[in-house]
Amino acid sequence: MYVLHAQFSESGLWELWAEDSERARAFAAKGGKGKAPAGVARHPFAADPAELAEVLKGAGPVVAAALAEADPRGSLPLALPSGPRSPLPGDRFARVAGLAEAPAHAARAGAEGAARPGPELRAWIVPTLALDPAAGAGLLLALGGGDLLTVYDEEGTERELPLDPSVSYAHAVAAFADALVSRGEIHPWLAYQPQERGYFASWVPAYALESAAHRRALISAMPPAFRCQLLGEELTGLPAEEVFDNALAALVDAYVLAAFAGPHGLHGEPLVPAGRRGRPSAAELWLRALTTTKGNRLDPDLLEPEQADELIDLLEAWTTAAVDEEGPVRTCFRLRDPGQQEHDVEDWSVELLLQSTQDPSLLATAPEVWKRSGAARLLRQTGVDPRQALLQGLGRAARYFPQLGEALRQPSPDVVRLNAEQALHFLRHTAPALRERGFGVLLPPWWAGKRARVSLNLHAEAPASQPGAAEQEKDAKFGLQELLKYQWKASIGAIELTDEEFKELAAAKTDLVQLRGEWIEVDAARLAAAAQALGSAQTGTMTAAEVLSQAMHGLDQKRLPRSLLDNPLEVAVSSTGWLGDLLSGSVEQRYAVAREPRGLKARLRPYQKRGVGWLTFMDGLGLGAILADDMGLGKTVQVLTLLEQERTEAGRRRIDPTLLICPMSLVANWQREAERFTPRLKVHVHHGSERLEGKAFEREVKGVNLVITTYALALRDREQLSEVGWRRIVIDEAQAIKNAATKQARAIRSLTAPRRIALTGTPVENRLADLWSIMEFANPGLLGTAEQFKDRFARPIERGNEGADAAAERLRQATSAFVLRRVKTDPNIISDLPDKVEMPVVCNLTSEQASLYQAEVDRMLAAVQSAKDGIGKKGVVLAGLTRLKQICDHPALFLKDGSRLPGRSGKLARVEDLCDEVLAAGERALLFTQYAEFGGMLQRHLAERFGRPVAFLHGGTPKAARDELVRRFELPDGPPLFVLSLKAGGVxxxxxxxxxxxxxxxxxxxxxxxxxxxxxFRIGQRKNVQVRKLMCAGTLEERIDRVIEDKKGLAERIVGSGESWLTELSVTQLRELVLLSGDAVVE
Structure with missing residues (x-):
């Protein structure tokens, strides 16, 4: 058992060492024989640093990465409490190791029964793991601030490693440094170090008052073990303040440089701007040293020492002027508003005060200071002259608070009078500037530091229920075309304004206004622009479709003043009745759970009945619906039930047919499912070379309920299909039209029908444009144009910048009424489907694969660098990535030479092992590959390897053969392994x-x-589904897996292109992605 210790050494390194219980017991077992060690001896039960490093690496990747830079040959002279022959164990070590006192000391005393001398400080050499400040900074935060550290050994066994208080303290110092950097309480520095004979740049703390108090508290709390390093022959250890300041400065500098080295940092900027001649200035050299992790010494070959000395003088003057002197009291300013009485709104004031830094609640007003009365008497007990302290502080503050200058002309200044505009400037600018420089500032509790949000609310009145189906057929003014009464209201924050308040605030000429007794900051110009945009049309009537458009896009841009075009107002839309439920996403209370029609030969699950009810509700409103249930939840049977329900309700009345467009591979599936579940539906398949045309087609479809065709034919036969009056259009696997600009997508959107349904398990695959394209089919124009959608939603969300979460929430609210998505992992949806277990499987490359991989990386990077244009570069990158992935699969796939498969691919060897386990358990597996050629290789190889039949399906498999393969695989004695190309077998x-x-x-x-x-992983699956995703270690496959996991969040946030983003990477980023790591090959 180890107990971990931490020290910050005089040499500027973080040093870790540990007490080892096994060594302590072994030392004690010797009975402490021999003389007491002379001079400075090695600590007898300190752990071996290399062994300690191996244990600590089990604490996680951050710790392991930091330790990769550690030197296990470090050592420190420490002054430790000791007995005659050994150091005494630390308190925590004594408890966890069961040692009440120093091992040798205890053994000797027990044997002789003699009186024992008390402990004394003695010097010991402790072997350490030495880390530079950057590595130590990352490690200390990862260690945590508790008493125990969880580590895992190579077999995955968990254990707890006790931490000495010095480690917990080091973590607290690191957390303080990290907080200072996060708050910006830092400044750059330059110093000459005589021992190094050079100038060095660094980042150092710049404490605010609260941080200065925290610094003092941490220094007071420093455990002796953290400062026990010997300095010369003195055994008292290093001064606590010196140790703390040195450690904190090193950590602050490391955290700032880590930020510069991060993804948003500085990389490779030139020292001298383009076109400049001559040496860089000392300031330029200083700036580069401040922002690089390659060393903070200013280049002596380029530096003019005189310039550096001048820069040091300027920095010292700047920091002295910027920060108020720390002392027992400080000057303080308190802003008073006019209050809730009938005061003049211009009557603002700033009180001048003196404040205790030890007890900030102790305040003396300026009159008390001048009269030496009240709280000023208490402040005088701190040893300062309150009058002198206040006057000095006011003098320093005047450069940041211009209005203070006039007050200082008075013999006894006590208050500064401000108008509303000046008060707002004080709140926004003066108060922060004073705080940064150490002055006290007290602001009214209503001040939030930002303007109150201005928004508009549109409220509509819709009837409680929608018309019935019969009335809908007769009346065109139902649903979206229904006229509704509306009223506009404006809000400030959470307060909805009355018409009078809106008019009054819109006419205000200042941003600081009083509303219902509270002072708030508003954007007066924005309020006036909102009033102008609404004009006199704050009440009236509009269609339900217009109400929805306001919810999607806000105010009509044609009505907006120029000031609102780039920064539009938020518009909240609400309504009573069915439209209110639609907008709020609570439509379930409006639609009835569907009953199973008599002609349905299936038992619907409860969630499927709700799905049919929702489709019926959306149909009744004339709204397009996106049914986005997970694959396997039965979207097909829900649509068929809707059609059968309509057929039953229509009786002898003829209704127009529904057109279903789907991938060719699903035509037979829809046909079979209709025959199975809704045999009374009349179905016509429009497919094949003998499909009907012209009048024959029109006559045929008039007498059917459902016409099934493919995406390809929807484009080819668009004119033919446009001649038919469809009741609705349904598209299955709707992601097929995700690229809105393709001829196929445009052709499908051009087909007309009063009702539309899109079926998809993935409404968003990678880009939000996918969702726009599908929604544009279901509800044309509802999300605006593609460019409007990109600006309002796609760009902020996909770039992940500020406002991304708000944009994602707006999009979710805008689309949730039209998208019904249920996931199979939800226990409330389905109870008979076992969970799937996903796991990565990391494989090693063979030497042959690694050689081919490296050669291809070199070739690709050279070709990228020589590419003449962006298009050429994209082609080189995509082709190169394909070849690298093929090499990871198997050399024979890349070389295309028909060579043997066994023994040449680490991934193939792992596939063989996994298949062996599957077959041994009497189970079956699907193997997906995106390369049909490799699929054929796998089929032949696995069939020969296991002596069992292996099925293979790819894009070139004829339909009849495809159906037979599926049928045979589902038989009890079917093939145990099924190889599928991803595109052909993925849906x-x-x-x-x-x-x-x-x-x-x-x-x-x-x-x-x-x-x-x-x-x-679908309905009918009775076993736990295990999903393994294979990737090669140390290659682009392993690195890209992290990107895949990040991209999944996009789909999950909204209701989740390919490789195109990779082509936008720089050469440096691309090299980092495809680089072959040293751990890629194990042979």
Missing amino acids: GLNLTAANHVLHVDRWWNPAVENQATDRA
């Missing part, structure tokens, strides 16, 4: 006979991979 198949899924290579698109996994 439209039921393969629940398998409960293992292997993604042999990665598509780099989580939505596509999840679709493929869902071939097995």
Whole structure:
């Protein structure tokens, strides 16, 4: 058992060492034989640093990464409480190791029964792990501030490593340094170090008052073990304040430099601007040293020492002027507002005060200071002259508070009078400047530091229920075309304004106004612009569609003043009745749970009945619906139930047919499902070379309920399909139209019908433009143009900048009424589907693979650097990435030479092992690859390797053969392994006979991979589904896996392109992505 200690050494390194219980017991077992050690001896039960490092690496990747830079040959002379022959154990070590006192000391005393001398400080050499400030800074935060550190050994066994108080203290110092950097309480510095004969740049703390108090508290709390390093022959240790300040300064500098080295830091800027000649100035050299992790010494070959000395003088003068002197009292300013009485709104004042720094609640007013009365008497007990202290503080503050100058002309200044505009400037600018320089500032409790949000609220009155189906057929003015009464209201923050208040505030000429007895800061110009935009039309009537448009896009841009175009007002839309429920996402109370029609030959689950009810509700309103249930939850049967329900209710009345557009691979599935669940529906398949055309087609579809065709034919036969009056259009696997600009997507959107349904398990795959394209089909124009959608939602969300969460929430609210999404992992949705377990499988490359990989990396990077334009670069990158992925699969796939497979691929060897385990358990597996050629190789190899049949499906498999493969695999005696190309087998198949899924290579698109996994993870699956995603260690596959996990969050936030983003990487970023790590090959 180890107990970990931490020290910050005089040499500027973080040093870790540990007491080792096994060594302590072994030392004690010797009975402390021999003479007491002369001179400075090695600590007898200190742990070996290399062994300590191996233990600590089990604390996690951050600690392991820091220790990779550690030197296990470090040592420190420490002054430790000692007995005659050994140091006494630390208190924590004594408890956890069961040692009440020093081992040798205890053994000797027990044997002789003699009186024992008390402990004394003695010097010992302690072997340490030495870390530079940057590595130590990262490690200390990761260690945490508790008493125990959880570590894992190579077998994954967990244990707790006790921490000495010196480690907990070091963590507290690191956390304080991190907080100072986060708050900006730092400044740059330059110093000459005589021992190094050079000038060095660094970042140092710049304490605010509260931080200065925290510094003093930490120095007081320093455990003796943290400052016990010997300095010369003195055994008293280093001064606590010196140790603390040195450690904190090193940590602050390390955290700032880490920020500069991060993704938003500075990288490779030139020292001298382009076109400049001559040496860089000392200031330029200083700036570079401040922002690089490659060393903080100013280049002596370029530096003019005289310039550096001048810069040091300027910095000292600047820091002296910027920070108020710390002492027992400080000058303080308290802003008073006019209050709630009928005062003049211009009557603002700033009181001048003297404040105790030890007890900030102790305040003396200026009159008390001048009269030496009241609290001023108490402040005088601190040893300062309150009058002199206040006058000095006011003199320093005058440069930041211009209005103070006039007050200082008075013999006994006590208050500064301000108008509303000056008061607002004090709140926004003067108060922060004074605080930064150590002055006390007291502001009214209502001040939030930012303007109150101005927004508009549109409220509409809709009836409690929608018309019935019969009335809807007769009356065109139902649903979105229904006329509703509306009223506009304005809000400031959470306060909805009356019409009178709105008019009064809109006419105000100042941003600081009083509303209902409270002072707030508003944007007066913005309020006036809002009033101008609404004009006199604050009440009236508009259609439900217009109300929804306001909810999506806010005010009509044609009505907006120029000041609101770039920064539009937030518009909140509410309504009573069915429209209110639609807007709030609580429409479940408006639609009835569907009953199973008599012609339905299936038992719907409760969530499926709700889904049919929702589709019926949306149909009745004339709204397009996106049914986005997870794959396997039965979207097909819900749509068929809707059609059967309509057929039953229509009786003998003829209704127009529904057009269903789906991928070719799903045509037969829809046809079979309709025959199985809704045999009374008349279905016509428009597909194949013998499909009907012209009048024959029109006559045929008039007598059917459902027409099924493919995406390809929707484009090719667009004119033919446009001639038919469709009741609705349904698209399955709607992500097929995610690229809105394609001819296919445009052709499908051009088909007209009063009702539209989009079915998809992934409404957002990678880009939010996917959602816009699908919504544009379902509800044309509802999300605005593609460019408007990009500006309002896609760009802020996908870039993850400030406002991304708010934009994501607005988009969720805007689309939630039109998207119904249920996930199969929700226990409330389905109870008979076992959870799936996903796990990464990391493989090593063979030497042959590594050689090919490195050669391809070199070739690709050279080609990228020589590419003449962006298009050329993109082609080189995409082709190179494909070749690298093929090498990771197998050299034979990359070389295309028909060579043998066994023994040449680490990934193939792992596939063999996994398949062996699957077959041994009597189970089945699906193996997905994006390369059809590799799929064929796998099929032949695995069939030969295991002597069992292996099925293979790819894009070139004819439809009849495809259906037969699926049928055979689902039989009890079917093939145990099924290899599928990802594109051909990723959608439209039921393969629940398998409960293992292997993604042999990665598509780099989580939505596509999840679709493929869902071939097995669907209704009817009775076993736990295990999903393994294979990747090669130390290659782009392992690195890209992290990106895949990040991209998943996009789909989950809104209701989750490919490889195109990789082409935008710089050469440096691309090199980091594809670099072959040393751990890639293990042979």
